[in-house]
Amino acid sequence: MQEFKLQEVRLTNGPFKKAQEADLKYILDLNPDRLLAPYLIAAGLPTKADRYGNWENIGLDGHIGGHYLSALSMMYASTGNKEIKTRLDYMISELARCQDKDGNGYVGGIPQGKVFWDRIHKGDIDGSGFGLNNTWVPIYNIHKLFAGLIDTYNYTGNEKAKEIVIKLGDWFIELIRPLSNEQIQKILKTEHGGINESFADLYIITKDKKYLETAEKISQKAFLNPLIKKEDKLTGLHANTQIPKVIGFEKISKLSGNKEWSDAAQFFWKNVTEKRSVAFGGNSVAEHFNPTDNFSGMLKSNEGPETCNSYNMERLSKALFLDKNDVSYLDFYERTLYNHILSSQDPDKGGFVYFTPIRPNHYRVYSQPETSMWCCVGTGIENHSKYGELIYSHSDADIFVNLFIPSTLNWKEKGIELEQKTKFPYENNSELILKLKNSKTFVLNIRYPKWAENFEVFINGKVQKIENKPSQYVSLTQKWKSGDKITVKFQTSTHLENLPDGSNWVAFVNGPIVLAAKTSTENLDGLFADASRMGHVAKGKYIPLDKAYALVGEKESYVSKLKNLGNMRFKLDSLELQPFFEIHEARYQMYFQTYTKENYKEKQALLKQQEIDALAIEAKTVDKINCGEQQPEVDHLYKGEKSDSGYDDAKFWRDTRSYISYQMSNKKLEGKTLEISFLGEFKVNNLEVFINDKPVEIISKNDKSIQFRVDTFELINLKIKSKDGSRTSKLNQIRILK
Known part of the structure; x- marks a missing residue:
C-alpha cells in the first residue's frame, strides 16, 4: 500500500477545506524571522526580529521553527500557495547560513547549545523525564528541526534542506561517537521525540547504513523491551514521550526486517487504541497515560487528552496501515481525524487546542499567533495542512x-x-x-x-x-x-460507547462521529490564550460533576429517546446533541453518567460529597506542584541533579541524591504554609529544605507530609537537598495553603 503525494490530492468544499484555510491564515500570521531568531542567536549572527516569547524563550527555543518547516512543506504540497513556498525557501536559506557559521554541521536554537552539547560529547550526562543537564528536552527540540528539514525535502524536493539535514545528522553521529551504549540509553531517559525515526529517514534518503545503525542505537531499550514481551508498562508514563519512539520502532522494523520491533509497535498501538483512548480518539490525562481500569482522573481534570498525542497516533496508524495493508487501522485514524484533530482548531478565528477535557461542562483554550508557542501549536499547524494524505x-x-x-x-x-x-457526515x-x-x-x-x-x-x-x-x-x-x-x-446509527474502564460513563456516537451538547458560554476564562507558561489550560470555574446532565432509566431508552432533527442534530429532552467537531468557544458535555432510577439519588449524593471534598482542598491552595509531572514542574522552573521521577499507586513522584528546586508564587501573601507530601517509605532526617536560600524549620509533620511557614514570602525559591548523598523519600506534591 502506497500513499499519494499531497500534490496529487486537493480538498474541495467541506469542514476539512475550511480547517485547511484557517490553518493557512495562521501559518501566514507567524513571522519567520521571529521563529528563526533562536537559531541566529545560537550561531552568533544578528537577528532580524525579536524571538517569540512563551515556550520559545524559556528553554524550547527553536522548536516551533522545526514544526513550521513541516507545516510550510505540507501546506505548499497541499495547496500550491506561492507565499508559503517563498517562506519555506527563506527559512531554509537562513538555516543554511546558521549552519555555515557554526562550521561543524550543527544548527539549532537550544539555549547555550554549544556548552550543552559539549558536556554530552564528554559523557557528562544527568537527566530524567524532561530535563537533561537542566536543559528542557533538548533532543526532543532538535528532533523537530530534523523532522522539518526531512519533510521539506520529501514534500518539496528542496535539495538545500537535504544537504542541511545530512550535515546535521553527521554532526549528531560525531556527538555521540565517544559514548557507550549505557550512556546513550541514559540520555534517552529524557524525552527525545522521534529522533530514531529521523535517522531511519536519513537512511531512506541516502541509503547509507550508518544512519540506520544510529537509528537502532538511539532507540530506547528500556521502553522497547517490555513491548517486545507484550507487557503493558504504560500507565503513568508521559504519553507523547512514548508515541514518537514507537513510530521510529515501526519505521526501523520496516527497513531492517526486524519482526520483534514491528510486533512491539502493533502491541503498543492496540493497547493505546483499545484500552487508553476515549471516544474522540484522544488519550492521557495531564499528558500521562492513566490506569486502564480507572478513567476517573480524566473525568475530573481540566487537562484531558493532548492534541500532540493524537497527531502522533495518527502518524503511527498511517505507518501501520501502509506497512500491513490492513484497513482496520483506518477505523481509528478516521475516528480521531474527525473528532479530535478536526475539533482542535477554531474554524472561524483560528487557534489550536492543547487539552480537550472530557470533564462535563468544561471547555478548551485556543492559541494565538503572537502569544502561544506550545508543542500543540507546532503539531497544530501541521495537522490541518495534510488532510489529503490518506483520503486515497x-x-x-x-x-x-x-x-x-x-x-x-x-x-x-x-x-x-x-x-x-x-457531504458526509451530514449525508450518508x-x-x-x-x-x-x-x-x-x-x-x-x-x-x-x-x-x-x-x-x-x-x-x-x-x-x-x-x-x-x-x-x-x-x-x-x-x-x-x-x-x-x-x-x-x-x-449510520447512534450507539452508546462506554469508557474503556467499563464505568457508567457513556458517549453518544453516530457512525464515526462523536456527538456532544453545548451547555454554556459563561466563565470561559482565558478562552484565547495569553503568553503565560500555562496559558493552554482552561482554568475557568469548575462546574461540579454532580451538576452535569445524567441519563436515568433503562439503558436501552437513552438512544431510543433521541429525536433526529436532521443535519447531524439530535434532541435529547432539553439538550441538543451535535458533532463534537462543531462545538467551539463553549462549555460542552461529551460523556454522561448512566443510572437506574433506583440508584440515581444515592449515587448522586456520593458524587456530590466527593466534589465538595475535592473542591475544598483546591480552594485552600494558592499554588501547587505535582512532582514528576512535566508541565507543573517546568512551569515552576524545575532544576535538579541526580534526580529520578516515577509513578507508583496512581501518583507521580520525584526524589534526589543531590538537590531539586522550584519557584512558587504566594500571591498577595494568601498562603500561610508550604506542605510537601511524600509517597512510600517516609523519612526526613536526610533532607534539608531551603526557601530563598535560607534553611527553614519544619513546623508540623504527619505520617506522609511536612509543613513550613511561608506567610512572609510572595516569591518562594524552594530547594530540597539530600544531606548525605543518599536518596530522599519520594516527593509527591507541594502545595502553598491558605
Whole structure:
C-alpha cells in the first residue's frame, strides 16, 4: 500500500477545506524571522526580529521553527500557495547560513547549545523525564528541526534542506561517537521525540547504513523491551514521550526486517487504541497515560487528552496501515481525524487546542499567533495542512478510496483523475466521478467502514453485488471510461460507547462521529490564550460533576429517546446533541453518567460529597506542584541533579541524591504554609529544605507530609537537598495553603 503525494490530492468544499484555510491564515500570521531568531542567536549572527516569547524563550527555543518547516512543506504540497513556498525557501536559506557559521554541521536554537552539547560529547550526562543537564528536552527540540528539514525535502524536493539535514545528522553521529551504549540509553531517559525515526529517514534518503545503525542505537531499550514481551508498562508514563519512539520502532522494523520491533509497535498501538483512548480518539490525562481500569482522573481534570498525542497516533496508524495493508487501522485514524484533530482548531478565528477535557461542562483554550508557542501549536499547524494524505492510497495499478472527504485526485502517472463529491457526515453517501485520458482496466477499491450499515455501491446507477464485510474493501474491477460514476450509500446509527474502564460513563456516537451538547458560554476564562507558561489550560470555574446532565432509566431508552432533527442534530429532552467537531468557544458535555432510577439519588449524593471534598482542598491552595509531572514542574522552573521521577499507586513522584528546586508564587501573601507530601517509605532526617536560600524549620509533620511557614514570602525559591548523598523519600506534591 502506497500513499499519494499531497500534490496529487486537493480538498474541495467541506469542514476539512475550511480547517485547511484557517490553518493557512495562521501559518501566514507567524513571522519567520521571529521563529528563526533562536537559531541566529545560537550561531552568533544578528537577528532580524525579536524571538517569540512563551515556550520559545524559556528553554524550547527553536522548536516551533522545526514544526513550521513541516507545516510550510505540507501546506505548499497541499495547496500550491506561492507565499508559503517563498517562506519555506527563506527559512531554509537562513538555516543554511546558521549552519555555515557554526562550521561543524550543527544548527539549532537550544539555549547555550554549544556548552550543552559539549558536556554530552564528554559523557557528562544527568537527566530524567524532561530535563537533561537542566536543559528542557533538548533532543526532543532538535528532533523537530530534523523532522522539518526531512519533510521539506520529501514534500518539496528542496535539495538545500537535504544537504542541511545530512550535515546535521553527521554532526549528531560525531556527538555521540565517544559514548557507550549505557550512556546513550541514559540520555534517552529524557524525552527525545522521534529522533530514531529521523535517522531511519536519513537512511531512506541516502541509503547509507550508518544512519540506520544510529537509528537502532538511539532507540530506547528500556521502553522497547517490555513491548517486545507484550507487557503493558504504560500507565503513568508521559504519553507523547512514548508515541514518537514507537513510530521510529515501526519505521526501523520496516527497513531492517526486524519482526520483534514491528510486533512491539502493533502491541503498543492496540493497547493505546483499545484500552487508553476515549471516544474522540484522544488519550492521557495531564499528558500521562492513566490506569486502564480507572478513567476517573480524566473525568475530573481540566487537562484531558493532548492534541500532540493524537497527531502522533495518527502518524503511527498511517505507518501501520501502509506497512500491513490492513484497513482496520483506518477505523481509528478516521475516528480521531474527525473528532479530535478536526475539533482542535477554531474554524472561524483560528487557534489550536492543547487539552480537550472530557470533564462535563468544561471547555478548551485556543492559541494565538503572537502569544502561544506550545508543542500543540507546532503539531497544530501541521495537522490541518495534510488532510489529503490518506483520503486515497494506491498499489502499483489500483486505487483505494479510504475516507469520504470531498476532494479530487490526479494520478498523472496513470492518467487517472477522480472527483469525490460528498457531504458526509451530514449525508450518508458519496459520489466518485472518473476522468480518464483513455479507457483502462484497474481495480477501484472502496473502504467498507465498520460503522456503515446497509452499505451499497452503484456503478452508473446499477447496484453491485457486495459480499464484503465491514473493515474491508469493496473491489470494483472493470474497464473504466471517462465519466463513469460510482455512488456509495450507507446508513449510520447512534450507539452508546462506554469508557474503556467499563464505568457508567457513556458517549453518544453516530457512525464515526462523536456527538456532544453545548451547555454554556459563561466563565470561559482565558478562552484565547495569553503568553503565560500555562496559558493552554482552561482554568475557568469548575462546574461540579454532580451538576452535569445524567441519563436515568433503562439503558436501552437513552438512544431510543433521541429525536433526529436532521443535519447531524439530535434532541435529547432539553439538550441538543451535535458533532463534537462543531462545538467551539463553549462549555460542552461529551460523556454522561448512566443510572437506574433506583440508584440515581444515592449515587448522586456520593458524587456530590466527593466534589465538595475535592473542591475544598483546591480552594485552600494558592499554588501547587505535582512532582514528576512535566508541565507543573517546568512551569515552576524545575532544576535538579541526580534526580529520578516515577509513578507508583496512581501518583507521580520525584526524589534526589543531590538537590531539586522550584519557584512558587504566594500571591498577595494568601498562603500561610508550604506542605510537601511524600509517597512510600517516609523519612526526613536526610533532607534539608531551603526557601530563598535560607534553611527553614519544619513546623508540623504527619505520617506522609511536612509543613513550613511561608506567610512572609510572595516569591518562594524552594530547594530540597539530600544531606548525605543518599536518596530522599519520594516527593509527591507541594502545595502553598491558605
